[in-house]
Amino acid sequence: MTVDLRDLELLAATAEFGTLSAAAERLHVTQPALSQRLARLEDRLGTPLFDRVGRRLVPTAAGRRMLVAAHHVLRELGSARQDLRELREARERRVRFAAQHGSPCHWLPPVIRAFRGRHPDAEVRIETLPDDAPVPALLADRVDVALVGDPDTGDGRISLTRLFADELVAVVPGSHPWAALPHLRAEDFGTAHLLLPDLYDRSRIPPVPLPLPRAARPARITTMPVTTDLVIEMVAAGQGVTVLPDRVATPYTRTRDLTRVRIGPTPLTRTWYCATRRGPRPPRTDAFVEELTTCLRR
Template sequence: MERPELPLPQLHAFVVLAEELHFGHAATRLGIAQPPLSQQIRRLEDKVGYALFTREPGRIGLTPAGRELLPAARHALTDLADGLTAARQVGSGRAGRLRIGFAASVALTVLPGLLRTFRGRFPAVDLDIREMTTAPQLAALREGSIDIGLLREPPAHDTELGFETVLDEPFVAVLSASHPLATQRAVRVEQLANCPFVLLPRTVGPSLYDQITNLCIAAGFTPQVTQHAVEWQTVCALVETGLGVSLAPESIRRIRLKGVAFRRIEPNAARTRVAVAWRKSDSNPLVPRLRAAFDQDPPDGPRRRPNQ
């Protein structure tokens, strides 16, 4: 049997009349005249197939069918009101869901302050935070499985994605505490020429890997990478055991391992960038709101430089 559609204006009129039990009072509350109200109720009764109100001189009341319909009608109107409120919040960028990818090292720099600021301004937004290295973030952005990326060394040009540098920082040498160079306050890259290296695989961050490699080439040698690790925490742990040295963003100093020494690089000209990335075609209003949150809680150091 086909279920009848019950127009919401008729349900609204029915609920108000059921609460007032007086056509004049209900019409005034609805802001309409009594005849249109009576017509709305008649149309609704025709759809239901039964009378919803008893009508006696000077008084009306709910029939059993009306009493049965009343809670469902109230529920439908409440659901509609809640849905409209939620839709307005999502449309205005004050609610909804935002999927954020971030490189592990970003958790040591801009991520905590960004999330603190954003959550404070938009507590109704559901944040889906995913740890991902740079290359998977770029792929996830293009396929639409994340909305925002926080990554290192974005590509120079991309037709689909936009990038903005939010932080840049120098590199440091990562050494075991027992390494001879650990006694120095700073090291030159060429002093690492005869050391085995521990680096992230190029597949997870091609631009950063190439930048580190180019630092070494500019110093007169090609690094001999003997160990790879996907996370900087693991890179530092392998360095601690004496398996090699590394070059890393300065924020990696915050990974505190007793057996690891971080030394600044001289000359300290090379810097690595952290960028926010997004799809240029994305209409989600939460994306520009999160980008704007960097202005509310700016990280230390030079920042806010558009790549494209």
């Protein structure tokens, strides 16, 4: 038995209107074409589906049974279409954003506020990536826009827009020998116990480059799944030194006996990029990228 969607629509419309002419008008086909389709369906099923009572077509017992199936299938399809339409509309309004660990995020609230002011129907989701890997998350369609630092990718599927550069500085207790130096050399790290977030865990594959000069070889590195506040507290307690973006470190040095020390005779910087997937993007994603680049590019 072969029954397709058009057959089910034919059954439902004919039962609802009682005549083939009215059903044909509802289905936007000619009456002769609909009559032939009904005859072929009855031939395939081996039983009549409608009796003529006066000028109306009335479902037979077989027709009533088929109508139960037809109404169920058509309702489910209608519900599915509505759900898919709502999902599509929600997806078009939604922007999923992720920032790589270590990025300065004080700018994020103003960007979101300005974006929502222009697009009040939009939804911005701040996504947390357990593996802190924005580029793979972009490629897997888990995020739409990411802020990434010095990405090591030649993947043609990713579009990168340069935004700004942050100077990286060492943060040490005020009494630390480094505090009196004009800047650090790579060899100065040879005796250092470096405290870093677990983004820099050497067991990661691929490993994230350390925020140090290439020739620097710290005596010891401890990585921890902790916040910047806790790393700072450990440094202030004399448990080691750390490296942070200057703009992140500066507020801490105002309230604690900590010193920022330049790394290298010229600033050691980390450049941040707005990353998206190449290809057409929903209008709301384009608008968020525009807001982000307007605010941060310099």
